[in-house]
Amino acid sequence: MRAEGHGPADEVAAEVGPLLRTALHGRHVALGAKLVGFGGWEMPLQYAGIIEEHHAVRQRAGLFDLSHMGEVWVSGPGADAGLAYALVTDPARLAVGRAHYSMLCTPDGGIIDDLIVYRVAEERFLVVPNASNAPLVADELRVRLDGFDAALDDASSRTSLVAIQGPEARAILGALTDVDLASLRYYAIAEGHAASVPAFVARTGYTGEDGFELFVERDEAGTAWDALLAAGAARGLVPAGLGARDTLRLEAGMALYGNELDRDTTPMEAALDRLVKFEKGGFVGREALERAAEAGPRKRLVGLAMRGRGIARHGYPVHRPAEPAACGVVTSGTLSPTLGEAIAMAYVPMTESEPGTMLEVGIRATRVAAEVVALPFYKRGAPA
Amino acid sequence: MDVPDDLRYTPDHEWVRLDGEEGVVGITAYAADELGDIVFVELPAAGSRLETGAAFGAIESVKTASDLFAPLAGEVVAVNDALTSQPELINSDPYGDGWMLRVKVDDAADAERLEDAAAYRTRIGAA
Numbered sequence: 001m002r003a004e005g006h007g008p009a010d011e012v013a014a015e016v017g018p019l020l021r022t023a024l025h026g027r028h029v030a031l032g033a034k035l036v037g038f039g040g041w042e043m044p045l046q047y048a049g050i051i052e053e054h055h056a057v058r059q060r061a062g063l064f065d066l067s068h069m070g071e072v073w074v075s076g077p078g079a080d081a082g083l084a085y086a087l088v089t090d091p092a093r094l095a096v097g098r099a100h101y102s103m104l105c106t107p108d109g110g111i112i113d114d115l116i117v118y119r120v121a122e123e124r125f126l127v128v129p130n131a132s133n134a135p136l137v138a139d140e141l142r143v144r145l146d147g148f149d150a151a152l153d154d155a156s157s158r159t160s161l162v163a164i165q166g167p168e169a170r171a172i173l174g175a176l177t178d179v180d181l182a183s184l185r186y187y188a189i190a191e192g193h194a195a196s197v198p199a200f201v202a203r204t205g206y207t208g209e210d211g212f213e214l215f216v217e218r219d220e221a222g223t224a225w226d227a228l229l230a231a232g233a234a235r236g237l238v239p240a241g242l243g244a245r246d247t248l249r250l251e252a253g254m255a256l257y258g259n260e261l262d263r264d265t266t267p268m269e270a271a272l273d274r275l276v277k278f279e280k281g282g283f284v285g286r287e288a289l290e291r292a293a294e295a296g297p298r299k300r301l302v303g304l305a306m307r308g309r310g311i312a313r314h315g316y317p318v319h320r321p322a323e324p325a326a327c328g329v330v331t332s333g334t335l336s337p338t339l340g341e342a343i344a345m346a347y348v349p350m351t352e353s354e355p356g357t358m359l360e361v362g363i364r365a366t367r368v369a370a371e372v373v374a375l376p377f378y379k380r381g382a383p384a
Numbered sequence: 385m386d387v388p389d390d391l392r393y394t395p396d397h398e399w400v401r402l403d404g405e406e407g408v409v410g411i412t413a414y415a416a417d418e419l420g421d422i423v424f425v426e427l428p429a430a431g432s433r434l435e436t437g438a439a440f441g442a443i444e445s446v447k448t449a450s451d452l453f454a455p456l457a458g459e460v461v462a463v464n465d466a467l468t469s470q471p472e473l474i475n476s477d478p479y480g481d482g483w484m485l486r487v488k489v490d491d492a493a494d495a496e497r498l499e500d501a502a503a504y505r506t507r508i509g510a511a
Contacts, residue, residue: 001397001415001443001450050446051421243420243447311424311444334446335423364442
């Protein structure tokens with residue numbers, strides 16, 4: 001048995017140099033986690049098992065250590081205008097206490113990173129990039145904010161991020177926080193206390209479930225983690241690793257940087273046209289993205305449901321039926337624990353991107369039928 | 385980690401249990417644990433040929449896909465069809481219900497070239 005030359009496993013194997021450890025590393029080891037390198041960090045891949053943790057998040061709740069993610073503060077009278085210039089979205093239009101999904105693009109319109117922007121005060125924003133891109137995003141933002149009345153503070157190394165996700169998350173966290181969760185809307189953030197430590201509590205996540213992300217001081221992450229795990233046990237809360245996080249986000253049709261998103265891809269190609277706010281005025285990448293929007297994308301991100309036996313994986317070729325040459329490529333794929341069938345995301349030509357289109361994925365020596373389907377694969381029901 | 389004494393092992397974590405001219409093939413408990421939740425197995429049909437060291441199939445967990453390598457040359461005489469619907473048997477019972485193939489081996493003496501349990505334990509750091 002030997003791993004194929006595809007997929008995130010490669011990236012794990014390719015990690016070199018000493019890995020950073022989160023404040024919760026000792027707890028992961030004590031919980032028996034299997035650890036892997038991810039984005040320069042040694043992170044828990046799984047504890048009890050990916051499928052079990054996945055179901056726990058869909059049915060009850062899971063607790064994630066996401067301290068590898070970056071936290072970059074942008075403050076000052078020009079913070080809103082500066083971020084509107086630096087990003088494709090318009091953070092100036094965010095109400096205080098609200099957040100949105102955004103992207104940092106190159107002048108050519110390629111995606112440097114995808115991130116969440118929270119407006120915690122009139123003149124104070126929290127930008128959360130991916131772990132591997134965090135230093136790059138901070139550097140790039142610093143350059144782009146030059147000339148705006150705004151200061152940047154990369155707090156990544158002194159901030160921990162703990163997420164509690166799943167239908168029981170609100171009940172579990174509600175008993176441990178002074179933030180009014182009933183009035184905290186989806187994609188909103190509030191400052192207060194959680195699990196007995198000061199925290200920014202955000203109703204965001206990457207699982208397709210209701211849930212919360214808690215930004216706390218690194219020194220206090222252990223206290224918060226222990227309190228949540230203890231208080232949540234009765235409601236079925238379990239620690240969940242990056243393996244379950246990946247299957248959960250894939251079912252929810254959410255893109256992962258490095259798989260679906262990279263510098264050779266525009267937001268339009270990633271089917272995230274809605275993020276790009278041309279009406280806001282000038283911003284980095286604007287001209288290139290206007291041209292891209294006018295010309296139409298060369299490729300389009302789609303969902304694939306496998307109709308034959310096999311699992312499409314990152315890097316596998318996508319073909320039109322009976323055509324020898326590939327027309328696209330799989331970006332992520334797995335066996336969906338919730339649906340019990342193999343699902344994938346892939347880039348295909350615009351002409352093949354309509355739901356219902358039949359394609360084939362090259363899996364080892366064979367071709368397996370796959371149907372283009374609308375994303376997401378999984379959508380949670382209305383809260384009870 | 386369970387490494388039964390009566391089996392022979394490949395460096396790629398397959399095992400073979402010889403019984404006269406036939407051998408049963410599977411993957412080790414160590415390999416199953418490394419893979420995590422196994423969700424898919426692709427095995428050759430009965431009647432297929434195995435060549436020593438050549439890929440004969442694939443095994444997939446939630447996270448990754450891996451190729452399977454033949455410990456010995458021979459002809460497949462039976463396939464564990466239960467794995468099609470219950471690949472998790474490889475996690476729960478890698479040396480028993482999680483077996484993959486029964487093979488009529490060309491030369492049982494070839495098994496001498498495979499690692500014994502002690503050597504395999506050393507390989508996986510379970511000595």
